[in-house]
Amino acid sequence: MFNMSEHPKPAHAATSLPALSRASFMDADEQAAALSGWNQHYLQLSRGAFCGEMRRLELGGVRLFIENLQKSVYQTGFIGSEGLAVGIPLQLHGETVFCGQACDANSLHVFSGASGFEFRSSRDHVMLGLELDEASCHVLRGPDEAGAAGFGVHAGIHVPDAAAFTELKQFLSGLFDAVEAMPSLLSAGAVRAGLFDTLLDKLDPVMAGTASVPGPKPMAMPRGSSHWRTVQQARELVQAQLDQPPTVTQLCSRLGVSRRTLQNCFQTVLGLSPLAYLRAVRLNAARQELKTATSVTAAATQLGFWHFGHFAHDYRQMFGELPSDTFRRHH
DSSP: OOOOSSOOOOGGGOSSOOEEEEEEESSHHHHHTTSTTOOOEEEEOSOSOOOEEEEEEEETTEEEEEEEESSOEEEEEOOBSSSEEEEEEEEEESOEEETTEEEOTTOEEEOOBTTOEEEEOOSEEEEEEEEEOHHHHHHHHOTTOGGGGGTTSSOEEEOOOHHHHHHHHHHHHHHHHHHHHOGGGGGSHHHHHHHHHHHHHHHHHHHHTTTTSSSSOOOSOTTHHHHHHHHHHHHHHHHTTTTSOOOHHHHHHHHTOOHHHHHHHHHHHTSSOHHHHHHHHHHHHHHHHTTTOSSHHHHHHHTTOOOHHHHHHHHHHHHSSOHHHHHHHTO
16 A cells, blocks of 8 residues: 655645636647647547537646547557556547557556557547646655556556545546535645545555556457557558558558458557548648648648548538638638
């Protein structure tokens, strides 16, 4: 267990008042950028107008957020291992894959770690995130918990004690509800100090319950690791030449796999075909280009779209609006 009997003055003792904020997003990458320090990118996979929301609660060395996504996205990012960042699923409808492993509402998602993370979310996805800075992690782990020091060094899935995990979910969800109903609740230092201790008390058995698991515990994904590696390699090839991405045939040739194998890999990991993935990548890149381009035509041609009628049709199917709508909103 983690030592909580004696600890240095935690970050919650700061004099500035905690902040509770709520923001809505119509763009996947704009929502990704809302979490500072995560260095992440969202690639929208499912079609339709993007609609997302982020509720954030700042408590000095502890940062909490609840993220709502109503579209499936492919998330990539890197946090580092100085602190600890974990995700607690509140709602998952459909298949999800985290760092090559199938996961569900009972999985603790560890996002921090030198290896970075990759996450394909479900179409209807609510995740509660918890971040501890380095000082708060030291308080949690204590000087005599060398074994716990490895928790969060690498991103992956952990399966905690079910009862402890449920208690943590209920505590954090209840905290958001209480602060939203009464924003001044956390203005008192004594309340923040009590919250910090309670948070550690709830998080302690969750982390301790996963200590015996040697790394992320795999769940059911047939040949998951090889599928994941193939998709990673394909993604790197595509990202390296976004202005003229390789075709499916070229990807198969470079990766040394058959078209059927590549199809199976993409369906297993991302839930869509390689061709649909390539289309989604180009359309998402065009969406970002439209924010700074001099015209819709310039953005389209920059990404290799030459039939502007087809481009507008595919764009509208993917994002629920025309490219010109996106362009006007940013100019």
